[in-house]
Amino acid sequence: MDLFSNPASLYSLTLLIGIVGSAIYWIRRGKSDPMIPLIYGAALACAFIGAKLAYLLSEGWLVAASDNRLLHWLTGKSVTGALLGGFIGVEMAKKLAGYRKATGDGFAAVVPLAIIVGRLGCLSHGCCKGIACEIGPLDHWPSVEVEIAFNLLIFLTFFNFRRFGFLRGQHFHLYLISYGLFRFGHEFLRATPKPFLGLSGYQLFALALAITGLVAFRRRQRNPPSEFA
Numbered sequence: 688m689d690l691f692s693n694p695a696s697l698y699s700l701t702l703l704i705g706i707v708g709s710a711i712y713w714i715r716r717g718k719s720d721p722m723i724p725l726i727y728g729a730a731l732a733c734a735f736i737g738a739k740l741a742y743l744l745s746e747g748w749l750v751a752a753s754d755n756r757l758l759h760w761l762t763g764k765s766v767t768g769a770l771l772g773g774f775i776g777v778e779m780a781k782k783l784a785g786y787r788k789a790t791g792d793g794f795a796a797v798v799p800l801a802i803i804v805g806r807l808g809c810l811s812h813g814c815c816k817g818i819a820c821e822i823g824p825l826d827h828w829p830s831v832e833v834e835i836a837f838n839l840l841i842f843l844t845f846f847n848f849r850r851f852g853f854l855r856g857q858h859f860h861l862y863l864i865s866y867g868l869f870r871f872g873h874e875f876l877r878a879t880p881k882p883f884l885g886l887s888g889y890q891l892f893a894l895a896l897a898i899t900g901l902v903a904f905r906r907r908q909r910n911p912p913s914e915f916a
Contacts, residue, residue, distance in 0.1 A: 737772015
């Protein structure tokens with residue numbers, strides 16, 4: 688089987704690239720701080736759990752009567768749940784280990800790139816499409832391309848934040864806020880089920896992301912860290 692002619696294989700490959708690339712980044716960071724890879728491991732595990740739960744609660748239950756429900760349940764996942772789960776995993780791991788350094792700026796440096804790689808997989812797989820519309824030659828809203836562009840813009844923004852030392856320790860909180868708000872609005876243009884008073888489950892998770900980021904941002908403002916990972 689030709690890997691590059693099979694959309695499902697390409698999708699799996701992009702997911703693997705995102706995970707391995709992030710792991711290499713954090714393992715290298717761990718040379719100067721052995722706790723970093725452990726915190727990354729907790730983030731990754733909880734991100735997978737969150738991604739699966741968000742999918743099941745948002746639309747997985749809608750296919751319970753389908754003959755292909757097991758396939759949907761096994762493959763379905765959500766970025767919103769992954770971000771929320773990953774954030775919770777990091778906070779829990781740091782609390783259990785008594786680790787007090789701020790780690791969010793490092794995550795904000797790689798998460799947008801990881802999501803871009805994942806969305807390239809969506810393009811190859813043909814999933815996560817936008818609603819039907821007529822924009823020039825397009826018959827659907829380019830939802831995946833728009834999200835890639837958003838994350839590229841965010842990546843470049845945080846690159847300059849790090850370069851100039853702007854809002855140190857707050858970058859990932861800002862990412863949660865900005866992605867949550869972006870995803871809530873963008874979801875209206877995505878072809879996803881919207882069974883909750885015209886909203887999708889992903890929009891509810893997106894709001895939870897934005898609120899979580901805002902609460903964490905305010906808390907960090909009141910208690911700024913003395914050390915950064």
